[in-house]
Structure formats: C-alpha cells, structure tokens
Amino acid sequence: QVQLVESGGGLVQPGGSLRLSCTASGFTLNYYAIGWFRQAPGKEREGVSCSSNVDGSTYDADSVKGRFTISRDNAKNRIYLQMNSLKPEDTAVYYCAAVPLWRVTTVQAMCVSDYDNHRWGQGTQVTVSS
Numbered sequence: 599q600v601q602l603v604e605s606g607g608g609l610v611q612p613g614g615s616l617r618l619s620c621t622a623s624g625f626t627l628n629y630y631a632i633g634w635f636r637q638a639p640g641k642e643r644e645g646v647s648c649s650s651n652v653d654g655s656t657y658d659a660d661s662v663k664g665r666f667t668i669s670r671d672n673a674k675n676r677i678y679l680q681m682n683s684l685k686p687e688d689t690a691v692y693y694c695a696a697v698p699l700w701r702v703t704t705v706q707a708m709c710v711s712d713y714d715n716h717r718w719g720q721g722t723q724v725t726v727s728s
Contacts, residue, residue, distance in 0.1 A: 600624035600717065602677075602694050607722030614684050614726070620677040620694030620719055628672050631702045633709055633716075634679045636690035636724075643693070645709025647679065650702060657705040661687075684726045691721040 606618040618634070633648035647668040649656040658666060667680045677694050695716040702708050708716075 602696060602717060602719035604692065604694050604719045604722040607692060607724045609725045609727065610684055611728050612684060612686060612726055615680070615682045616684065616724060618679040618681070618692055618694075618722060618724070620679075622675045622677070622696065625696075625717075626672075627670060627675050627677065627696060629699055630696040630717075631699055631705060631708055632668065632670055632677045633695045633697070633705075634666075634668060634677075635693045635695060635709075636688075637693070637721075638687075638690040641690075643713075646692070648705040648709035650699065650705050650708075652699055655705050657709045659709070681724070684724075686726045688724065689726050690724060692724050693721045694719045 604620045610616050631650040634646045635643050637643040647658045649668045665683045669678045695718050697715050701715040
C-alpha cells in the first residue's frame with residue numbers, strides 16, 4: 599500500500615522546537631522530491647519547505663526561513679521537518695508530500711503552485727501556544 603504517515607506533532611510553547619517525521623511505504627523516496635505543507639483553520643494549504651535530491655535544491659517559505667529545515671533519510675525512507683523558534687502563527691495541520699522527480703519543474707513550483715502530482719500524508723497537528 600502506497601502511503602505517507604506523519605508523526606511528531608503536538609503542543610509546544612512559543613520559542614520551542616519540534617521535529618516532524620514522515621515515513622513512506624509502498625514506494626521509494628529516492629525517486630521523489632519531498633515537501634512539507636501546512637493548513638491553518640480558514641486558510642488555504644501552503645508550501646513550507648520542498649527539496650529535490652537531484653540537484654540539492656531547496657525552497658523555504660519566507661515565513662519559515664532560518665527556522666525550519668527539511669531533510670530526508672533515504673535508508674529509512676523517511677522525511678523530516680525540524681522546526682525551531684516556533685511562533686503561534688505556525689499553528690496548523692502539517693502534511694508531508696512526495697512528487698516523482700520527473701514531474702517536478704522546480705521545488706518552488708512544487709511548494710507554491712503545482713499540486714497536481716503530490717502524494718499526501720494524512721497530516722499531523724502542530725499547536726504553538728503558551
């Protein structure tokens with residue numbers, strides 16, 4: 599069964615850190631670009647960070663630059679999002695996604711505009727509050 603399963607969400611105080619994980623099954627992440635997205639209540643889903651292992655290119659949304667880092671462990675077929683200096687406005691459901699490399703034009707497009715070929719996880723809630 600092809601699926602992505604996120605974990606690691608929860609409640610954290612402002613300024614704190616969390617690391618989200620996403621485990622792929624049924625396919626090999628080696629051949630996919632990866633990304634993290636989020637959706638806050640009443641808002642559209644937005645790309646947070648996307649990365650390709652073809653050229654090492656990475657796109658980070660302005661709102662998370664310098665605070666969030668995307669990474670992957672191909673041996674474990676897993677994607678990570680390290681989130682530091684969390685703010686209340688980071689509160690959202692976070693989704694991981696994978697796109698076949700041959701379908702990716704740029705990682706920015708993968709994050710910002712072209713969602714047609716994404717495989718999605720079910721999401722994990724992140725709440726930043728004191």
